[in-house]
Amino acid sequence: MDFIIEFLPRIFDGFLVTIQVTFFGVIMGLALAIPLAIGDLYGGKIVSTIIKFYVEFFRGSALVAQLFIFYFSIPTLLNIRIDWFTVGLVAFTLNSAAYQKGYIKGAMESVYEDQMTAALSIGLSKVQAIIYVVLPQSLRIVIPAWSNEFCSLAKSTAALLTIGGKDLTAAGRTMASQTWRILESYTFIALIYFLWITTVMKALDILYNKVKIPGLEVSA
Amino acid sequence: MDPLSQLSFILWGVPTTLAISILSFLSGLALGIPLAFIRVYMGKPFQVMVDLYEKILRGVPEIVMMLLLYFGVGLALGLKPFDEAFFAVTFALGLRSGANQSQIFRGAIRGVGESQMIAARSLGLPTSQAIIHVMIPQTFIIATPGLGSEYALLIKDSAYAFILGVLETMKRTDILRMTTFDTVFPYFASAFIYILLTFPLATYLDMWGSRKRKELGL
Numbered sequence: 001m002d003f004i005i006e007f008l009p010r011i012f013d014g015f016l017v018t019i020q021v022t023f024f025g026v027i028m029g030l031a032l033a034i035p036l037a038i039g040d041l042y043g044g045k046i047v048s049t050i051i052k053f054y055v056e057f058f059r060g061s062a063l064v065a066q067l068f069i070f071y072f073s074i075p076t077l078l079n080i081r082i083d084w085f086t087v088g089l090v091a092f093t094l095n096s097a098a099y100q101k102g103y104i105k106g107a108m109e110s111v112y113e114d115q116m117t118a119a120l121s122i123g124l125s126k127v128q129a130i131i132y133v134v135l136p137q138s139l140r141i142v143i144p145a146w147s148n149e150f151c152s153l154a155k156s157t158a159a160l161l162t163i164g165g166k167d168l169t170a171a172g173r174t175m176a177s178q179t180w181r182i183l184e185s186y187t188f189i190a191l192i193y194f195l196w197i198t199t200v201m202k203a204l205d206i207l208y209n210k211v212k213i214p215g216l217e218v219s220a
Numbered sequence: 221m222d223p224l225s226q227l228s229f230i231l232w233g234v235p236t237t238l239a240i241s242i243l244s245f246l247s248g249l250a251l252g253i254p255l256a257f258i259r260v261y262m263g264k265p266f267q268v269m270v271d272l273y274e275k276i277l278r279g280v281p282e283i284v285m286m287l288l289l290y291f292g293v294g295l296a297l298g299l300k301p302f303d304e305a306f307f308a309v310t311f312a313l314g315l316r317s318g319a320n321q322s323q324i325f326r327g328a329i330r331g332v333g334e335s336q337m338i339a340a341r342s343l344g345l346p347t348s349q350a351i352i353h354v355m356i357p358q359t360f361i362i363a364t365p366g367l368g369s370e371y372a373l374l375i376k377d378s379a380y381a382f383i384l385g386v387l388e389t390m391k392r393t394d395i396l397r398m399t400t401f402d403t404v405f406p407y408f409a410s411a412f413i414y415i416l417l418t419f420p421l422a423t424y425l426d427m428w429g430s431r432k433r434k435e436l437g438l
Contacts, residue, residue, distance in 0.1 A: 060415035075403075
């Protein structure tokens with residue numbers, strides 16, 4: 001156990017990176033996914049085609065390829081330098097937004113029609129109806145899907161190691177290669193991931209049960 | 221190197237990418253179906269065990285699982301065949317896919333409905349035969365779109381194999397970058413290859429699934 005204690009500060013730093021990138025990605029991804037979903041639903045043909053291309057690129061290609069594009073290709077094209085942490089923040093946000101757009105659109109569609117008609121009939125404008133009627137309900141229903149997205153994003157942040165990121169997995173690899181306690185090191189890292197991901201998912205589950213509207217669920 | 225030979229250099233990795241994703245999909249299937257039926261039709265202790273399996277495999281990053289299996293189990297403990305990177309990767313993804321597919325099939329069993337099971341039992345089929353002849357064929361149809369996106373996920377996740385040095389699409393892309401110093405073309409090319417590998421299949425299975433469901437009234 002000594003070797004774990006010795007490496008704890010390093011693991012803690014890596015853990016902080018993992019948490020930061022995950023939460024930033026999932027929350028900024030949501031902030032980006034909402035306009036994307038609205039654009040796809042109400043924006044007309046051209047807007048929704050552009051959004052489809054965006055989504056297909058990020059959902060269809062391997063995450064590692066996306067990280068490399070942001071780490072190697074884009075800096076070359078724009079003649080700038082970007083460090084791995086910024087690449088992580090940007091790439092995971094854009095990637096997560098592509099997935100979350102689908103969930104939010106699905107949820108909006110499920111509350112959409114009757115509610116929209118009702119909202120318009122009592123004199124709300126379309127924009128008001130989306131903001132005050134459709135979105136608050138959609139965002140509640142989307143929590144379970146959102147929780148899955150959190151889980152897969154939290155796991156994919158381990159890919160930061162491929163662009164030299166110092167996240168939790170990288171800390172585990174350093175620990176494994178320096179102490180030669182390979183099995184123990186990776187098991188310990190796996191345990192940390194498991195514990196924090198399960199805890200957040202449980203919390204989202206509790207939140208979902210607190211805010212859900214009885215009778216209004218997505219039957220996916 | 222001209223773009224065409226660069227592209228063909230990357231494309232030589234596609235068979236390995238497909239091998240990893242197909243093999244891990246099949247092992248996930250072999251794990252997922254029994255787990256789903258155990259979870260639904262057997263007692264509480266089995267439920268708890270399946271749930272725990274799913275939670276662990278879904279809560280640990282694929283990369284960490286691969287490193288654990290390859291370096292920890294394969295090289296440190298010397299357990300064969302995990303000392304083979306290809307096998308460690310495929311096995312790690314297969315275990316993860318088993319957890320996902322168990323969830324997909326559990327949802328599909330619920331979709332088929334208890335009434336099918338009751339009808340089969342009332343015709344005198346024992347539970348095991350009712351599962352094999354009545355439930356599994358129907359769950360497959362409902363599960364198809366989910367299985368399609370799971371397979372697409374495996375194709376994308378197989379790119380992590382590059383970390384262990386398996387010569388698949390991503391690794392070849394990286395080699396190309398290091399030999400040609402071209403940081404733009406290889407990565408866009410391989411991103412496009414992954415899209416070509418995932419998109420048509422997932423779309424087709426999605427369409428096939430919804431048509432079949434409509435036909436059968438599921």
